[in-house]
Amino acid sequence: MNLLQALRDTGALRTLDNALAQSLRRLDPATPDTVLAAAALASLAVANGHAGFDPTAPQRLAGADIRWPAPDTWCADLEASPWISQPADGDVESIPDAPLVFEHGLLYLRRYREYERHLALGLRRIGAHTPERGDLDALAPLFVQLFPDARTGVDLQALAAAVALRHNLVLVTGGPGTGKTTTITRLLALLAAQALHAGRPASRIALAAPTGRAAERMAESVRKAVQALAAADVDAALLTVLPTAGTTLHRLLGTIPDSPRFRHHADNPLPFDVVVVDEASMIDLPLMTKLVDAVADGARLVLLGDPDQLPSVEAGDVLSGILRAAGDGMEFPHGDAAMSKLLFGEPVWQMSATLVASEVASVVSHDDRLRAGGTRSSTAHSAGHPETSAPPSLARHSRGFQQTHVWSGGNPGTLDQAQATSMDSRLRGSDGGSFPGRRIHLQRGYRQSAALDLAPLATAVRKGDAETALSLLRTGDLAGVHFHEGQPDPLAAHREQLLAHWSALADTTDPVEALASAGRLRLLTAVREGPQGARGLNARIEELLGGSTRRGAGPGYFHGRLLLITENSYRHRLFNGDIGICLRDDSGALVAWFPGDDPQHPRPFHPAALPAHDSAFAMTVHKAQGSEFDAVLLVLPERFNRVLSRELVYTGMTRARSALHVVASAPILREALDRHAGRWSGLAWRLGAVETPSSAPVEHAPESPPSQGALF
Numbered sequence: 099m100n101l102l103q104a105l106r107d108t109g110a111l112r113t114l115d116n117a118l119a120q121s122l123r124r125l126d127p128a129t130p131d132t133v134l135a136a137a138a139l140a141s142l143a144v145a146n147g148h149a150g151f152d153p154t155a156p157q158r159l160a161g162a163d164i165r166w167p168a169p170d171t172w173c174a175d176l177e178a179s180p181w182i183s184q185p186a187d188g189d190v191e192s193i194p195d196a197p198l199v200f201e202h203g204l205l206y207l208r209r210y211r212e213y214e215r216h217l218a219l220g221l222r223r224i225g226a227h228t229p230e231r232g233d234l235d236a237l238a239p240l241f242v243q244l245f246p247d248a249r250t251g252v253d254l255q256a257l258a259a260a261v262a263l264r265h266n267l268v269l270v271t272g273g274p275g276t277g278k279t280t281t282i283t284r285l286l287a288l289l290a291a292q293a294l295h296a297g298r299p300a301s302r303i304a305l306a307a308p309t310g311r312a313a314e315r316m317a318e319s320v321r322k323a324v325q326a327l328a329a330a331d332v333d334a335a336l337l338t339v340l341p342t343a344g345t346t347l348h349r350l351l352g353t354i355p356d357s358p359r360f361r362h363h364a365d366n367p368l369p370f371d372v373v374v375v376d377e378a379s380m381i382d383l384p385l386m387t388k389l390v391d392a393v394a395d396g397a398r399l400v401l402l403g404d405p406d407q408l409p410s411v412e413a414g415d416v417l418s419g420i421l422r423a424a425g426d427g428m429e430f431p432h433g434d435a436a437m438s439k440l441l442f443g444e445p446v447w448q449m450s451a452t453l454v455a456s457e458v459a460s461v462v463s464h465d466d467r468l469r470a471g472g473t474r475s476s477t478a479h480s481a482g483h484p485e486t487s488a489p490p491s492l493a494r495h496s497r498g499f500q501q502t503h504v505w506s507g508g509n510p511g512t513l514d515q516a517q518a519t520s521m522d523s524r525l526r527g528s529d530g531g532s533f534p535g536r537r538i539h540l541q542r543g544y545r546q547s548a549a550l551d552l553a554p555l556a557t558a559v560r561k562g563d564a565e566t567a568l569s570l571l572r573t574g575d576l577a578g579v580h581f582h583e584g585q586p587d588p589l590a591a592h593r594e595q596l597l598a599h600w601s602a603l604a605d606t607t608d609p610v611e612a613l614a615s616a617g618r619l620r621l622l623t624a625v626r627e628g629p630q631g632a633r634g635l636n637a638r639i640e641e642l643l644g645g646s647t648r649r650g651a652g653p654g655y656f657h658g659r660l661l662l663i664t665e666n667s668y669r670h671r672l673f674n675g676d677i678g679i680c681l682r683d684d685s686g687a688l689v690a691w692f693p694g695d696d697p698q699h700p701r702p703f704h705p706a707a708l709p710a711h712d713s714a715f716a717m718t719v720h721k722a723q724g725s726e727f728d729a730v731l732l733v734l735p736e737r738f739n740r741v742l743s744r745e746l747v748y749t750g751m752t753r754a755r756s757a758l759h760v761v762a763s764a765p766i767l768r769e770a771l772d773r774h775a776g777r778w779s780g781l782a783w784r785l786g787a788v789e790t791p792s793s794a795p796v797e798h799a800p801e802s803p804p805s806q807g808a809l810f
């Protein structure tokens with residue numbers, strides 16, 4: 099049997115994938131079967147979130163039982179096909195007549211290869227502009243006021259702000275509560291001061307995020323950070339020019355009805371000097387390309403995100419590609435005496451020692467936290483054990499220096515100059531090559547909650563350390579974390595508490611109050627279908643609520659029903675992931691309320707006039723990205739499903755603010771943590787990182803067969 103037929107028989111291909119292969123066959127009946135199958139798989143790859151398809155690892159995409167062609171012969175067939183172009187250089191446009199492109203080991207649909215190429219060029223264009231440095235001495239007093247810890251050598255937030263003063267393309271990454279938004283707010287105050295000193299108008303600043311909820315959360319964090327700066331006596335003239343509202347990327351770029359194009363693009367760039375975008379891990383390849391395209395020449399782009407979260411549902415994994423190409427910022431500000439003086443008030447060689455000391459200190463403090471949780475000794479870590487908690491780049495810097503005074507005393511000033519020079523040369527070896535973007539990874543969590551001690555568990559999950567995660571869950575020592583092992587049905591085990599919460603939602607007719615209460619608890623699922631899927635759970639919850647308290651309500655909608663918008667509607671200004679609630683008004687009519695720009699003024703809709711929506715008592719982790727809830731019940735399926743990954747579990751868990759309930763079995767949790775949700779992408783390579791497509795983090799092949807059906 100031929101390969102295309104075998105793929106069709108497994109049910110792996112979508113109609114669209116098959117249609118592409120069939121049209122190539124119709125146009126040229128001599129097209130080899132291996133090329134047709136590869137074309138279908140390149141199309142399927144995009145639907146699975148990849149930018150292209152790697153023919154050396156097809157089993158990651160489909161069909162455990164298929165006899166795949168030998169990679170060499172398959173690649174040779176692709177290279178010989180007239181349907182497939184092979185550009186001589188990653189920066190040149192591929193031949194428009196060829197619908198496919200084979201480049202750096204990946205077979206792309208041409209459109210996605212061109213998105214990647216445009217994105218790489220656009221990022222380089224933004225990063226290539228060096229911002230005016232202004233009078234750094236004049237900025238120093240404010241810098242010290244904003245980052246009082248910088249001079250003691252433990253402040254990566256200060257480093258991030260300093261890097262962002264010096265570079266136009268900056269990524270500030272870190273887990274929840276590591277101060278990404280706080281840092282950027284302080285950076286914006288520094289930029290305002292720079293403009294004031296130089297007699298220039300204040301920078302025009304945009305705050306944006308992929309979803310409405312994420313944009314709202316970001317603006318809220320910025321407002322809080324501004325209040326904190328005001329309380330710390332930062333000049334009010336600097337704070338009044340800072341933005342207080344956020345917007346979605348779609349609104350920022352300006353949608354055009356019934357068109358995938360936006361009003362802002364290279365020829366009509368965004369009217370902003372600084373564009374700050376939160377939740378960057380959620381942005382897919384086409385949207386990031388359009389955003390970057392629309393950033394004006396000379397403007398800054400600051401991306402914030404948590405690289406351990408799930409990648410975008412749509413094709414891309416863009417953030418991870420950019421991160422792999424960007425330097426880690428640790429070389430900064432080598433050779434830049436004025437900058438290092440601003441940051442550290444010290445000469446350059448001492449600055450390097452300070453940085454290393456701060457990194458070692460952060461690994462130590464992380465180990466201390468783990469030890470406090472009673473889970474493991476810090477000895478192996480402190481000796482530079484490969485399992486160090488720091489990301490690889492930082493861990494690399496930390497290793498080998500632990501015998502110095504820095505390690506024993508934690509005092510950055512105690513290194514001698516030879517040691518510092520040796521560190522300095524290692525640090526210099528870590529720069530971002532030719533790619534001008536810079537990244538700083540914040541490590542210290544500041545959002546301490548007495549109610550929820552999530553950090554040790556989140557760290558174990560992020561690292562894929564299932565044994566530690568299970569032991570933390572089982573001992574029950576982490577405040578606010580509960581493990582419901584062997585109780586796969588949350589509606590059986592916790593029925594009374596859950597129903598009490600949802601019934602209470604209907605106790606009010608005030609939409610502001612009801613929307614606030616709606617965010618208190620959420621069932622998050624890995625999958626949409628099946629007994630532990632969002633769809634089935636919602637149907638059962640609706641029935642339980644209707645049966646217990648809402649008898650007589652009309653079909654579909656009822657007072658207290660939570661709604662989740664599942665498509666973007668610019669006409670309604672409602673977007674995929676927005677959550678609302680149905681309430682009866684004084685006349686008895688049901689009204690669907692959704693948050694507006696001002697939380698005190700939600701917007702009413704007629705339920706029947708809403709864009710596509712589901713119930714939102716339970717929702718998938720994918721849909722919950724960018725949102726937080728007081729209590730989260732994270733429900734994993736009983737059977738293995740290929741959507742499971744450590745990123746999914748990490749994203750689900752970190753949506754919780756004060757209580758996390760994990761409903762899962764140990765084997766499924768182990769399998770989930772053994773897998774990465776990584777994607778095939780050539781972006782890092784295009785941006786100058788040295789790697790092959792298969793050296794990027796990609797998911798492991800599942801041990802048990804994947805279940806079929808729509809997953810999210």
Ligand SMILES: Nc1ncnc2c1ncn2[C@@H]1O[C@H](COP(=O)(O)OP(=O)(O)OP(=O)(O)O)[C@@H](O)[C@H]1O
Pocket residue numbers: 255272273274275276277278279280281319326544545
């Ligand atoms: N250097 C700091 N010192 C003290 N508190 C801080 C510091 N940085 C941040 N915080 C506090 O930590 C909390 C989280 O900060 P912030 O919202 O900036 O984090 P984030 O990384 O943007 O979080 P998220 O990923 O959830 O958006 C806030 O209450 C903030 O005031």
